[in-house]
Amino acid sequence: MAEIVVMPKAGNSVESCIILEWTKQEGDSVQAGDILCEAETDKTTVSVESTASGTLLKQLYKIEDDVPVMLPLAVVGEPGEDISELLAGLGGTSEEGAVEESNAPAAVSAPVVEMTQSVQAVQTDSGTPSGFASPRARNLAAAKAVALDKITGTGPDGRIIERDVLAALDGMAALTPSAMEELIRTGKTAPSRGTGLGGRVLKSDLLDSSIEAPLQPAVSTVLNLDFPGEVEEIKVKGVRKITASRMLESLTQTAQLTMNTSADATRILALRKRLKESPESMGLQSITINDLVMLVTARTLKEFPEMNAHWLGDSIRVFKSIHLGCAVDTPRGLMVPVVRFADSLSLKEMGVETKRIFAKCMDGQAGPEDLTGGTFTLTNLGAMGIESFTPVLNKPEVGILGVCNIQPKPVMKGEDVVFIPHMGLSLTFDHQATDGAPAGRFLKALVANLVNIDLVLAL
Structure with a gap:
C-alpha cells in the first residue's frame, strides 16, 4: 500500500x-x-x-x-x-x-x-503557538496593519504563515508610522496611493477618503532607448527572505539604541603578532583578532548580567552562562552560529570552536543546534574598513556588539599629539530591557579589558 x-x-x-x-x-x-x-x-x-x-x-x-x-x-x-x-x-x-x-x-x-x-x-x-496564523505571520501583519481575516492561508490546514502576509503586502503603498497606527486603531483599508512623498499614505489620507493621484508631468520627448534598460528580478527566498523578515521584526518590536566608542588596540595587535609568531606546536598561530575580541566580550559580560539576557516582553530572562553568537557572511547569506559556554573557554579553545562552527556555516552543514541558544551577539565588519555602524539586535537578545576597523586616532600625550591605533566599537541594546547608563558601563568595561587584554587572559 x-x-x-x-x-x-x-x-x-x-x-x-x-x-x-x-x-x-x-x-x-x-x-x-x-x-x-x-x-x-x-x-x-x-x-x-x-x-x-x-x-x-x-x-x-x-x-x-x-x-x-x-x-x-x-x-x-x-x-x-x-x-x-x-x-x-x-x-x-x-x-x-x-x-x-x-x-x-x-x-x-x-x-x-x-x-x-x-x-x-x-x-x-509542546507549547508551540497554535491558531489560524503563525506567530511570525501575526507579528508581520500587526506591524504592517494587514487584516488577517482578508488573507488566505497556504500553511498546514489552511493556516496563515509569513509568506501569505508578504504576498498580501506586495503592491501596497508605503505607510507612515502615524498612518499605520490609525489603520490598526480603526481597521480602515489603506488607499492604493497616498498624498505623501512617492505616494506614501499619510494619516490625513485615511481621514479623507477622496484621494486623487497626483498629475503626471507631460512628456515632450521620447528617447529612442528602452527604459529602464536590462533588469534582473531575483526571487526572495531561503535565508535572504528569513533574514529580511527578522530584521524588520527586530526593528519594529524593540527600542534599539546604539553607542559608539573605540579602544586602544596597541596591546591586542602586539598580542596577535606574538601569537602568529608562536611555535606551531602550541596551536595558537591561527588565533584571530575576532577570537580575541570574542573572548574578552564573553568574560566582560560575566560582570554585566543585564546585558546577557533575553527581553520577553513581560519578563527578562537573565543567563548565568555566556552563549556568544557571531555573525558570519556565508554563500547562502547571513548566519549567526553560537559558541556555547564561551565564558568558560580558553583562548585556544575559543579559536578552535569558532573555526569549527564557521566552517560548518560556510559548507551549509550547520544544524539548528549550532545556530540557536545565543544570549549576546558579536558582528565584525572591521575587515571591510567600516569605522562605525548600527548593528541590528538578534531578537530577543538584549545586546549586540559591532566590531569596526582599527585605525590611527590622535590622542593627547601631555602637550603633544600622538597617533595610536584604536578599534571602533558599536553597541546596540534594547532600551526596553536596560538603560543607557548600564549599557554604557558595560561598554566602558569592555574597552578597559581590551586595552588590558594581557591581564584579562591571566585571570
Whole structure:
C-alpha cells in the first residue's frame, strides 16, 4: 500500500523548506532511511529521509518549490501501484498526478487528515503557538496593519504563515508610522496611493477618503532607448527572505539604541603578532583578532548580567552562562552560529570552536543546534574598513556588539599629539530591557579589558 512521506519539521521556527535537489527519482527503489532530497531551511541544508520502503512513485514538488513542513512531499509504494485516488485526495488529478501549484492541497484524504491533526496536537501539547496564523505571520501583519481575516492561508490546514502576509503586502503603498497606527486603531483599508512623498499614505489620507493621484508631468520627448534598460528580478527566498523578515521584526518590536566608542588596540595587535609568531606546536598561530575580541566580550559580560539576557516582553530572562553568537557572511547569506559556554573557554579553545562552527556555516552543514541558544551577539565588519555602524539586535537578545576597523586616532600625550591605533566599537541594546547608563558601563568595561587584554587572559 502506498505511503506518504511528509516534509519534516527541521526546528521549531521552520515553516517551510525549499527543495534543492532530488536524490531519488520516480521509479527508483528506496528503503526507509534513504535520502529522498536535499532541502534548504532558513538556517541550513537538511537531508530528507524516506519514512517508507518501496518504489518512489511520485515527487509531489519540483526543485526550488517552497514546501510547508508536515505536508506530503512524496509517495512511496509498490511498483506500478495505482495512486490516482491518493493523488486526487491531495489536491491534484489522476491525469496530472501532482499537487497543484498552490503548494497547499485543497482536499486531503483521511490518512493525511489524521496525520495533520496529530501533528497539531503534538505542537499544542509542546507549547508551540497554535491558531489560524503563525506567530511570525501575526507579528508581520500587526506591524504592517494587514487584516488577517482578508488573507488566505497556504500553511498546514489552511493556516496563515509569513509568506501569505508578504504576498498580501506586495503592491501596497508605503505607510507612515502615524498612518499605520490609525489603520490598526480603526481597521480602515489603506488607499492604493497616498498624498505623501512617492505616494506614501499619510494619516490625513485615511481621514479623507477622496484621494486623487497626483498629475503626471507631460512628456515632450521620447528617447529612442528602452527604459529602464536590462533588469534582473531575483526571487526572495531561503535565508535572504528569513533574514529580511527578522530584521524588520527586530526593528519594529524593540527600542534599539546604539553607542559608539573605540579602544586602544596597541596591546591586542602586539598580542596577535606574538601569537602568529608562536611555535606551531602550541596551536595558537591561527588565533584571530575576532577570537580575541570574542573572548574578552564573553568574560566582560560575566560582570554585566543585564546585558546577557533575553527581553520577553513581560519578563527578562537573565543567563548565568555566556552563549556568544557571531555573525558570519556565508554563500547562502547571513548566519549567526553560537559558541556555547564561551565564558568558560580558553583562548585556544575559543579559536578552535569558532573555526569549527564557521566552517560548518560556510559548507551549509550547520544544524539548528549550532545556530540557536545565543544570549549576546558579536558582528565584525572591521575587515571591510567600516569605522562605525548600527548593528541590528538578534531578537530577543538584549545586546549586540559591532566590531569596526582599527585605525590611527590622535590622542593627547601631555602637550603633544600622538597617533595610536584604536578599534571602533558599536553597541546596540534594547532600551526596553536596560538603560543607557548600564549599557554604557558595560561598554566602558569592555574597552578597559581590551586595552588590558594581557591581564584579562591571566585571570
